[in-house]
């Protein structure tokens with residue numbers, strides 16, 4: 385057996401990174417709690433059919449599955465906690481008043497890594513509002529996500545806004561496309577392939593490519609597209625949401641971006657930070673399905689704090705001080721209260737420096753090692 389070898393995309397988090405990650409998660413959850421969100425903690429794995437299908441428009445996913453010898457049913461490891469929160473909201477917490485505000489944090493597992501991120505297991509921490517997906521809810525969710533990132537020490541944040549169901553809405557209304565050709569149009573828009581769009585007869589969608597980029601120019605270009613009320617109401621919505629975050633993040637618009645937006649509806653966003661590669665968070669509006677088929681609007685965000693640690697965030701570990709066998713317990717407690725990590729001698733000849741201590745506690749005084 386190969387000792388210490390882990391499957392591709394899975395890894396151990398070692399000191400000091402494991403502590404830093406725990407601190408980042410804790411800070412984000414603490415902010416959410418202060419904003420009135422109650423924590424839920426769903427399990428790592430569920431029956432496959434309860435994990436998928438709870439959110440409207442969620443596509444069948446590639447999941448990591450196992451057969452449970454106890455129930456003889458297929459279990460899936462969660463790739464996203466949002467669907468689990470949706471399940472809790474419409475089952476065990478269905479009786480609770482709306483809007484229901486819930487927060488969560490824990491590891492998720494994807495079947496495949498992406499090019500940008502070789503990891504398949506990552507920490508996810510977030511918050512969801514179930515019961516409304518109006519502008520006020522969107523403003524709160526975006527503000528909360530930015531505040532949580534600020535609290536984690538993240539600077540240079542970019543908020544990239546997208547309209548995940550825009551192409552479907554335009555295709556069903558002002559810019560008609562037959563159902564069978566919508567995927568083609570979406571793929572061309574994803575690739576920002578202007579020539580391809582024109583050649584395929586999707587000319588009316590061309591201006592959407594130019595409506596991507598920094599605010600406010602991108603929004604002005606979106607406004608210039610004549611698509612009747614469909615766009616007007618969304619533009620008004622985006623403007624109202626973004627006034628709430630003015631000064632906290634740089635704003636960009638990518639109206640047709642849908643990469644990673646599986647179930648989000650009229651509003652979606654991605655979060656980026658200077659010096660951190662790839663997305664650090666994502667969110668938006670969506671619809672939760674009740675067991676009786678009833679639909680409930682929801683809105684939320686998830687942060688992915690792992691890359692923040694590689695960027696040096698998450699705080700510094702405590703400085704370590706070596707404490708001899710005969711030290712006074714009260715004094716040692718005082719050292720911990722002052723922010724030291726105390727490393728107690730367990731026999732006569734522990735090596736303070738080898739144990740990572742920069743100081744030792746000698747006859748009541750702190751002495752450099």
Ligand SMILES: N[C@@H](Cc1c[nH]c[nH+]1)C(=O)O
Nearest residue numbers: 466666667668684685686
């Ligand atoms: N859970 C989603 C983001 C999200 C939360 N709420 C709504 N959308 C993701 O990680 O992609």
